[in-house]
Amino acid sequence: MALxxxxxxxxxxxxxxRAELIWIGIAFLWGVFMFGMMVWWHLEGxxxxxxxxxxxxxxxxxxxxxxxxEKYTVREESDIPVAKPEPGAEVYMLARLWEWWPxxxxxxxxxxxLHLSSMDWQHGFSLQPVNINIQVHPGLEHVVxxxxxQSGEFSIVCNEFCGVGHHTMVGRIHVVD
Amino acid sequence: xxxxxxxxxIGGIAAKFRTCPATGLKIDIAAQNLIKANAVxxxxxxxxxxxxxxxxxxxxxxxxxxxxADMFYLVLTAHGLDVLLxxxxxxxxxxxxxxxxxxxxxxxxxxxxxxxGFAMMLSGAIxxxxxxxxxxxxxxxxxxxxxxxxxxxxxxLILFAVGALLGCFVFLGTLVIAKEEKTYEGSIPLVxxxxxxxxxxxxxxxxxxxxxxxxxxxxxxGYISHIDTVMYKLIWWAMGHSxxxxxxxxxxxxxxxxxxxxxxxxxxxxxxxxxxxxxYIFFLQLASAHHLLVEPGISSEWKVFNTSYAIYLAVxxxxxxxxxxxxxxxxxQRRNGYTNGVFEWLRRAPWGNPAFSGMFLSLVLFGFLGGxxxxxxxxxxxxxxxxxxxxxxxxxxxxxxxxxxxxxxxxTYLLVPLIFQRxxxxxxxxxxxxxxxGIGVAGISLFMMxxxxxxxxxxxxxxxxxxxxxxxxxPPVAFLLxxxxxxxxxxxxxxxxxxxxxxxxxxxxxxxVDASNIIAALGPMPQKRVSDAVTSYGSAGTFHLPGTYxxxxxxxxxxxxxxxxxxxxxxxxxxxx
Numbered sequence: 001m002a003l004x005x006x007x008x009x010x011x012x013x014x015x016x017x018r019a020e021l022i023w024i025g026i027a028f029l030w031g032v033f034m035f036g037m038m039v040w041w042h043l044e045g046x047x048x049x050x051x052x053x054x055x056x057x058x059x060x061x062x063x064x065x066x067x068x069x070e071k072y073t074v075r076e077e078s079d080i081p082v083a084k085p086e087p088g089a090e091v092y093m094l095a096r097l098w099e100w101w102p103x104x105x106x107x108x109x110x111x112x113x114l115h116l117s118s119m120d121w122q123h124g125f126s127l128q129p130v131n132i133n134i135q136v137h138p139g140l141e142h143v144v145x146x147x148x149x150q151s152g153e154f155s156i157v158c159n160e161f162c163g164v165g166h167h168t169m170v171g172r173i174h175v176v177d
Numbered sequence: 178x179x180x181x182x183x184x185x186x187i188g189g190i191a192a193k194f195r196t197c198p199a200t201g202l203k204i205d206i207a208a209q210n211l212i213k214a215n216a217v218x219x220x221x222x223x224x225x226x227x228x229x230x231x232x233x234x235x236x237x238x239x240x241x242x243x244x245x246a247d248m249f250y251l252v253l254t255a256h257g258l259d260v261l262l263x264x265x266x267x268x269x270x271x272x273x274x275x276x277x278x279x280x281x282x283x284x285x286x287x288x289x290x291x292x293x294g295f296a297m298m299l300s301g302a303i304x305x306x307x308x309x310x311x312x313x314x315x316x317x318x319x320x321x322x323x324x325x326x327x328x329x330x331x332x333x334l335i336l337f338a339v340g341a342l343l344g345c346f347v348f349l350g351t352l353v354i355a356k357e358e359k360t361y362e363g364s365i366p367l368v369x370x371x372x373x374x375x376x377x378x379x380x381x382x383x384x385x386x387x388x389x390x391x392x393x394x395x396x397x398x399g400y401i402s403h404i405d406t407v408m409y410k411l412i413w414w415a416m417g418h419s420x421x422x423x424x425x426x427x428x429x430x431x432x433x434x435x436x437x438x439x440x441x442x443x444x445x446x447x448x449x450x451x452x453x454x455x456x457y458i459f460f461l462q463l464a465s466a467h468h469l470l471v472e473p474g475i476s477s478e479w480k481v482f483n484t485s486y487a488i489y490l491a492v493x494x495x496x497x498x499x500x501x502x503x504x505x506x507x508x509x510q511r512r513n514g515y516t517n518g519v520f521e522w523l524r525r526a527p528w529g530n531p532a533f534s535g536m537f538l539s540l541v542l543f544g545f546l547g548g549x550x551x552x553x554x555x556x557x558x559x560x561x562x563x564x565x566x567x568x569x570x571x572x573x574x575x576x577x578x579x580x581x582x583x584x585x586x587x588x589t590y591l592l593v594p595l596i597f598q599r600x601x602x603x604x605x606x607x608x609x610x611x612x613x614x615g616i617g618v619a620g621i622s623l624f625m626m627x628x629x630x631x632x633x634x635x636x637x638x639x640x641x642x643x644x645x646x647x648x649x650x651x652p653p654v655a656f657l658l659x660x661x662x663x664x665x666x667x668x669x670x671x672x673x674x675x676x677x678x679x680x681x682x683x684x685x686x687x688x689x690v691d692a693s694n695i696i697a698a699l700g701p702m703p704q705k706r707v708s709d710a711v712t713s714y715g716s717a718g719t720f721h722l723p724g725t726y727x728x729x730x731x732x733x734x735x736x737x738x739x740x741x742x743x744x745x746x747x748x749x750x751x752x753x754x
Contacts, residue, residue: 031489
């Protein structure tokens with residue numbers, strides 16, 4: 001029994017029951033299938049996180065985001081600029097204690113290259129209610145290719161703990177038709 | 178005192194021991210005291226961490242919203258530390274000593290080193306707790322850089338990890354002594370093999386913890402200027418996630434041990450069960466990747482291979498245990514005479530024995546809630562929908578609380594008579610305890626996973642965003658689910674509180690156990706002869722186990738369905754490429 005040494009000293013030569021063998025086979029194949037599913041989704045699926053990342057100084061990223069915002073600002077909301085880049089543009093959004101800046105206005109069905117980075121600590125880009133979640137690090141510029149498939153008002157909640165103001169960190173993306 | 182302490186030769190040198198009236202094993206008094214100390218420390222931290230957890234759940238219940246923001250983040254940090262690390266690892270030390278010195282009939286190696294390890298763990302745990310409670314270190318259990326805690330926060334954790342490493346080496350030393358002095362014949366028992374698996378993983382885990390926390394501590398003191406944020410996560414999670422794999426190995430060992438003691442069960446195949454443990458050693462540690470699936474700076478190839486534990490070979494190990502354990506129970510029960518129909522063996526199992534009910538609930542809840550959700554959550558692309566949502570704590574409350582904690586509680590009901598030599602006080606109350614706790618934790622897991630599917634963030638004080646410049650409303654169902662989570666947490670807290678009270682009271686006031694009542698003290702079981710279990714009977718040859726096939730079939734169907742439902746949800750997301 002399980003609490004004592006195996007009675008048969010040469011236990012590795014004992015036969016394995018048929019049912020157990022079948023189950024091992026099923027479980028193994030299921031594992032191979034699940035592995036293949038991730039690989040296949042990279043080839044055929046539409047939801048894969050980009051691997052395009054650059055090292056960047058927070059100050060440099062801030063400059064780039066400010067230049068982007070200045071170029072594309074169309075209005076303000078709650079004193080935050082709303083940037084409306086042309087389709088296909090390089091789009092910048094920075095995370096800092098405790099805001100996502102600026103607000104973006106995108107067109108449905110158009111593809112954008114969204115550059116994300118943090119000015120201070122780690123933050124969690126959580127696009128709601130779509131439910132896309134991406135970790136944002138300081139010092140790393142992550143370029144995510146994004147195509148909105150719905151129009152409306154979307155929020156970015158921070159879902160990586162970033163201090164006492166964490167729960168007030170909300171950003172915005174508008175998607176228009 | 179009923180059991181005489183003798184001086185005799187065990188494991189080659191003179192040591193104090195007593196003879197266990199149930200099994201005839203020589204029990205090294207030094208090992209027994211170490212098991213007692215570690216188990217008691219574990220239960221104290223479980224009590225503290227459990228209360229903190231209740232405060233967290235009551236704050237996340239929007240209608241109650243108990244603590245203010247500062248206090249919430251402080252309490253959440255301490256909750257994670259105390260239950261995810263301190264309670265679990267202290268108890269695992271007790272399990273390691275039990276599975277080496279006691280089961281192998283041996284003296285424990287270097288008990289003074291083991292006591293030094295215990296003292297380091299205890300002082301480290303206290304130091305970190307005090308530092309957190311003083312404020313200024315509310316950095317969460319994960320303490321991701323560049324957010325910085327007080328240096329003593331890291332120092333306490335380093336002390337704890339190094340102390341636990343000493344315990345691991347004492348375990349390994351005890352195996353060497355037992356082998357050299359031939360205190361057992363042939364191979365070590367399967368349960369000890371499982372404990373050895375846990376120990377090997379623990380060495381990897383605790384060393385990783387020390388490797389990342391020592392530079393982080395120096396950084397907090399100003400001696401190092403920069404810690405890379407992605408590298409920190411990679412190595413930190415080699416401790417943070419892999420320490421849960423110690424639990425995995427330890428709890429599976431307990432799932433084999435309890436039915437062996439109560440029902441006389443035997444693994445279906447020694448070879449298969451041991452190979453499954455071996456897969457844990459080879460592959461479980463890759464799970465650090467589960468926390469890096471939506472990080473910048475790591476390639477998809479790395480993510481896919483590591484998150485799948487090398488093509489799901491560690492999951493294969495768990496699925497093998499998932500059949501072998503209920504199979505061994507069914508086989509033993511059929512041998513015990515419960516042969517009617519497909520499920521008489523299960524219906525007539527000792528459900529009134531908290532050790533058995535706790536163990537079986539732990540197995541089922543871990544498999545269905547924790548295991549399936551873990552694989553889904555750890556799928557590279559699906560993780561985009563779930564990363565850092567409250568689905569994540571939903572998943573790991575199913576594994577670590579419903580799985581590991583409940584398994585440890587179940588084992589404690591046997592350690593009290595066998596090691597503390599006391600009867601369980603209030604057996605009727607004890608009978609209900611695993612159900613209260615198990616159902617409460619199942620609720621916590623399910624409702625958090627439900628809210629996470631709706632996008633609710635974890636570690637978040639205010640999902641109404643009342644102080645935010647821009648507003649956002651989660652769907653109303655999310656509020657309902659968090660309310661139900663709070664109610665489940667109350668139920669689980671009642672169950673957990675009962676456990677602590679029953680065990681502490683039993684240790685202090687329980688009736689003493691000796692040869693006359695030891696079997697009865699283990700609680701109801703079909704065969705009232707525990708020493709019989711030591712001799713050979715069990716499942717060998719009885720390979721027709723229809724009940725187990727049905728249970729495994731239900732599990733697999735649920736797994737496959739839930740897996741594809743999540744791919745379906747994923748395909749509806751915005752296009753990312």
